[in-house]
Amino acid sequence: MRHRNLLIVAVFACLIGTMGLATGAAAIDDGYDIRQFKLTSEQIKGLVAAQPELAATADRLEKLEDDSDVSVQKELDDIAKKHGFKDFMELDDVSANVQLVLDGVDPETGEYSDPLVGLKEELEEVKADKELPKKERQALLEELREALTALPPLKYKENIALVLKHHELIQQALDANESDN
Numbered sequence: 001m002r003h004r005n006l007l008i009v010a011v012f013a014c015l016i017g018t019m020g021l022a023t024g025a026a027a028i029d030d031g032y033d034i035r036q037f038k039l040t041s042e043q044i045k046g047l048v049a050a051q052p053e054l055a056a057t058a059d060r061l062e063k064l065e066d067d068s069d070v071s072v073q074k075e076l077d078d079i080a081k082k083h084g085f086k087d088f089m090e091l092d093d094v095s096a097n098v099q100l101v102l103d104g105v106d107p108e109t110g111e112y113s114d115p116l117v118g119l120k121e122e123l124e125e126v127k128a129d130k131e132l133p134k135k136e137r138q139a140l141l142e143e144l145r146e147a148l149t150a151l152p153p154l155k156y157k158e159n160i161a162l163v164l165k166h167h168e169l170i171q172q173a174l175d176a177n178e179s180d181n
Helices: 009-015 041-062 073-082 088-102 115-128 134-150 158-165 167-180
Strands: none
Touching: 041 073, 041 088, 041 158, 041 167, 073 088, 088 158, 115 134, 158 167
16 A cells, blocks of 8 residues: 555546446446456556646646536546547556555565555554554554455456566656656
8 A cells, every 4th residue: 555546547536536446337246346457568558658647637627626617527538548548437447456556566675465465464463462552452453454345355466567567667657746746
């Protein structure tokens, strides 16, 4: 979860009310709302290439009054199509699949480790730590249990190698978005 909310696509998902990331009919049978699939290099490159335009649109939308009646769906779809996606929902699905891998990438080593395993280990450590005040331990345990139920298991392990292969490109896009803000 080290990269959570770094891809600008998540901002738009919130703005247009599509945070479910998948179309209504595409809800996943295991209860998660992320439609997982095998990524391609082209999808990752398209996602990265779309970031500057998405960031500029996000900046523009942030400056609008809260009660502005702005329809961004067509604009988002146009950006997505320009970068090789069917529509914004497809770009958003790719972003979610990339994010699932990034959640397990250590920013210092660049290596992947399953975040679910790390959360389970942390849960056991908190359970065993009798020096933590009871209220604090209960709050941490609740947070960790929530995180375990909210984070879906990665279905396509081959996405790890692909995201790691493009990690530098992805990181450059993330860094550019952060420096623009």
